[in-house]
Amino acid sequence: MIVVTGATGQLGRLVVEGLKTKLPADQIVAAVRNPAKAADLGVTVRQADYNEPETLTAALEGADKVLLISGTELGRRVAQHEAVVEAARKAGAHIVYTSAPKAHDTALILAPEHKATEEIIRESGLPFTLLRNGWYHENYEETVREAAQTGEFIGSAGEGRTSSASRADFADAAVAVLTGDGHQNKVYELSGDTAWTRAELAATIAEAAGKPVTYADLTPEQHQAALVEAGLPEGAAQFTVALDGNTKDGLLGETSGELRALIGRPTTPISDYVARVVKSA
Numbered sequence: 001m002i003v004v005t006g007a008t009g010q011l012g013r014l015v016v017e018g019l020k021t022k023l024p025a026d027q028i029v030a031a032v033r034n035p036a037k038a039a040d041l042g043v044t045v046r047q048a049d050y051n052e053p054e055t056l057t058a059a060l061e062g063a064d065k066v067l068l069i070s071g072t073e074l075g076r077r078v079a080q081h082e083a084v085v086e087a088a089r090k091a092g093a094h095i096v097y098t099s100a101p102k103a104h105d106t107a108l109i110l111a112p113e114h115k116a117t118e119e120i121i122r123e124s125g126l127p128f129t130l131l132r133n134g135w136y137h138e139n140y141e142e143t144v145r146e147a148a149q150t151g152e153f154i155g156s157a158g159e160g161r162t163s164s165a166s167r168a169d170f171a172d173a174a175v176a177v178l179t180g181d182g183h184q185n186k187v188y189e190l191s192g193d194t195a196w197t198r199a200e201l202a203a204t205i206a207e208a209a210g211k212p213v214t215y216a217d218l219t220p221e222q223h224q225a226a227l228v229e230a231g232l233p234e235g236a237a238q239f240t241v242a243l244d245g246n247t248k249d250g251l252l253g254e255t256s257g258e259l260r261a262l263i264g265r266p267t268t269p270i271s272d273y274v275a276r277v278v279k280s281a
């Protein structure tokens with residue numbers, strides 16, 4: 001039996017859909033904090049909140065494999081993930097975790113909670129697989145939409161590259177690991193096949209929108225001021241600027257080929273994603 005946490009989220013839903021093409025639905029459990037949201041999934045649903053350990057023990061009972069989809073509450077995630085690992089330990093399950101690029105050794109602003117979770121998983125003694133997911137194309141939806149409208153977007157990532165892939169690509173990798181053999185105690189650095197600069201993204205949006213689009217590269221201070229001026233809260237602006245700094249430093253730009261290898265096909269090109277967003281705008 002395979003249990004997927006966060007199964008009502010965007011990645012989780014795609015994973016459940018993928019699993020249903022490979023396994024009978026009664027061998028798939030969606031562990032979700034809000035079962036009402038999971039009514040359409042078509043698999044067994046169990047209630048499970050990362051903040052309530054007893055729900056996790058019950059939800060993971062009988063699991064052979066568990067996909068722990070990292071949570072969304074920054075700052076609380078280590079304790080939450082630890083509770084899921086403890087429930088997996090009680091079930092004696094193989095745990096698969098959605099981590100971040102080079103989580104063990106990177107200055108990426110989001111990495112510390114992933115690094116701590118990876119350590120907890122290793123210390124649990126359970127068989128594990130670490131899916132170090134790179135950036136989703138979907139993170140740039142708003143950028144693409146706005147740039148296609150206004151003809152420009154801003155940032156402070158310089159010439160830094162981003163090796164993004166679609167959420168569906170990462171979901172397919174999780175399905176491959178959950179349903180395949182030979183992934184025990186492996187660490188996968190997952191990324192898109194190609195890495196693009198912001199200027200290249202501007203050209204891609206321009207092509208899809210049929211009009212000129214430019215990228216204005218700012219200093220971190222200018223970027224921060226512009227985001228706050230546009231109405232973003234101070235903290236969210238700092239986070240965005242820090243991520244652009246990480247991008248500039250190359251922390252989100254490696255192309256390992258491991259995602260392509262796991263899913264057995266090329267990753268979705270950013271140009272396909274941009275075309276889809278521009279068309280739907």
Ligand SMILES: NC(=O)c1ccc[n+]([C@@H]2O[C@H](COP(=O)([O-])OP(=O)(O)OC[C@H]3O[C@@H](n4cnc5c(N)ncnc54)[C@H](OP(=O)(O)O)[C@@H]3O)[C@@H](O)[C@H]2O)c1
Binds near residue numbers: 033049070098
């Ligand atoms: N690689 C990237 O570019 C990238 C980008 C964004 C996020 N992420 C990470 O990848 C994860 C999956 O991405 P996503 O796009 O699927 O995010 P998402 O759509 O926000 O899904 C997050 C899932 O986590 C569940 N969750 C949050 N807190 C929980 C709790 N206390 N107990 C139980 N479940 C809880 C949510 O439940 P509900 O459905 O009830 O809300 C949701 O199902 C995110 O959670 C985040 O850690 C990665």
